[in-house]
Amino acid sequence: MQTARGLEYFDLYEGKVIVAGKEFIIPVHVGEQLPDILLGSLWLDIMQLVVNKPKGILTLEVVEADY
Template sequence: MCFLITDDGLNLPVDAMLDNGFTGFLAINKQYLDSLDWFYIGKETLRTAQGESLFKIYLGKLILNKQEYKIPVYAGDEITEFLLGSEWLKILPLVVNSQASKLQLITLNQKI
């Protein structure tokens, strides 16, 4: 679970799925943008597991493992889940618990 932070500081809990085929930090359906009121940056074509798509990009804030991040967030009509992308794997270790069928991105000060 992570928390999306609205422009006025409200923390909204969401379940997010790791999509290692998505090359950004976070992808969401654009219907959620009105309530978040994030700053629009531009457009970019990115690769997801379904192929390449054009996304609108916003500067968003989220909390993951009690740490706040400012990240580019990609929004599109075709996104059905909150997707954490492979960009997280460059800055956070990924722990896999096969018996529990659980993946977890951890911060360096978090115990496994």
């Protein structure tokens, strides 16, 4: 995968997230040079993520896709 640091290799796992009673399968990237586990960004095609860091609030909401 191309990253800001150049070409990197990651292990790819399958994660499950339950939001509003619905289960979604998302890609999870793990690598030696990553300090944290990365949840795949493709799931943001169907969900809205809003972060209010000063208040410590993270909101994840399922949105309707316009297909």
